[in-house]
Amino acid sequence: MSILQDANREQISRRRKIDWILHILFIAATAVGILALMALLVNIMMDGLSRLSPDLFTNYPSRMASKAGLKSAIVGSIYMVLIMTPISFILGVGAAIYLEEYANKNWLTRLIQLNISTLAGVPSIVYGILGLTIFVRGMHLERSLLSGALTMTLLVLPIIIVSAQEALRAVPRQRRDASFALGATRWQTVSGSVLPSAMPGIMTGVILALSRAIGETAPLVMIGALTFVAFLPNGIMDSFTVMPIQIFNWISRPQEAFHELAAAGIILLLGLLLIMNFAAILLRNKYSKNL
Amino acid sequence: MNTLIDIKKLNLYYGTYHALKDVSLTIPEKAVTAFIGPSGCGKSTLLRTLNRMNDMIAGTKIVGSVEITGTDIYSNEVDVETLRKKVGMVFQQPNPFPKSIYDNIAYGPRLHGIRSKQKLDEIVEQSLRQSVLWDEVKDYLKRSAFSLSGGQQQRLCIARALAVNPDILLMDEATSALDPISTLKIEELVQELKDRYTIVMVTHNMHQAARVSDQTVFFLNGEVVEFSQTEQLFSNPTDQRTEDYITGRFG
Known part of the structure; x- marks a missing residue:
């Protein structure tokens, strides 16, 4: 057989x-x-x-659906991201560098680690309450763009820290050894050898965290971003609105026409998220080719 | 020959594990000293104490002294950065940075404050010539170091170590990841470099130690069993354990 x-x-x-x-x-x-x-x-x-028409971009919100647009909300969202990006990048990556490169691996860092991972999963409205207490009331920043951006920074920080840590951890130990063996200090090793390798991963994490912030509504409702803003913010202390809040407001109105406007707003928001995720992928591919 | 490194009663512990036991050794300058022994015998550990790379491992404790030209490298008056500049290291796996060939070599000098393009160019060329890589890469200095073969990468790592102008070069099984031809090139390179540098190499390969080194140290279980001229150690070992190891009875 x-x-x-x-x-x-x-x-x-x-x-x-x-x-x-x-x-x-x-x-x-x-x-x-x-x-x-x-x-x-x-x-x-x-x-x-x-x-979905140019009017959507150029008109302010209005009582009449035919005249209503997202101008102040789009600008508010952009301003908010512009303010929170540098803050959350510096704080988040700084914390990740400390935890991965500087801190001794003892029970304290493990405790911090556990807390950060937990914070990444805390419901966003809790950050709204925190922002309301600290920034709006405690620091008297009122219901301003700055309050909103800082609250959102708190929301995305744990996500950025965790993803930046993963990116740093993925850098082979041999690259650190090579740098230290040439007489580099820790910061020289981090800045010259570790960060360049980890940056694409870090950037990807930051972009994904920011795209989460763009779609968030609850924390900003909590700190009192307005739903009817017929002007552009004049500075970081001005009141503001953002796209998801405007959408939320339109959806809660009875008229059918506003529901259609809300749907158009959602298309815009989805398009924006798609672009950001695409940028994250491009960035990752571009740099991983150089490695 | 003048003694460059003087190790006295060195004991090293990883936590409770006693990795090096009462190691006393003198390493002469401008010669090749090889550390041989079976896995886990402490040869790499000792090598890594010479540029204090063991400092990175949490829970390492060191008792005893390692003097280089009379100064204890574990004393407070020695900056670990200066020590590592003077005591270069080449690792088991070629570990170039994900940068261009040029930037790999210039990395070290830049760390220590050299900014002038002209000076860096000089150092890059000189280091690559010393590691006999210059002719192969001189037209591709801007290419990624990863475009090189494994053997070329390892010679690049040697050039990178030489670029900060060390006196001592530590090689931690630097050829074990390479093919025989690349290994041979590195062994030839070591022969050339010993005129200018003190070389301490850890090797898994006894034949390599016999071919390349002037002195050989045989380690077993964290202790120095025998230390003598290479020829003598291989032809006429005084300790029975050395003889058993080099004749292949264990290890």
């Missing part, structure tokens, strides 16, 4: 059947997520595409 003729064909066909059934199940699991997303997109497109 040939060694390739197995007497136990029945057992093999049973194993193949299990394999096939699971294959189908996994496809189904993937399809559920994709179909839900498609349904959402189609639904929003049908509602909102007709309202």
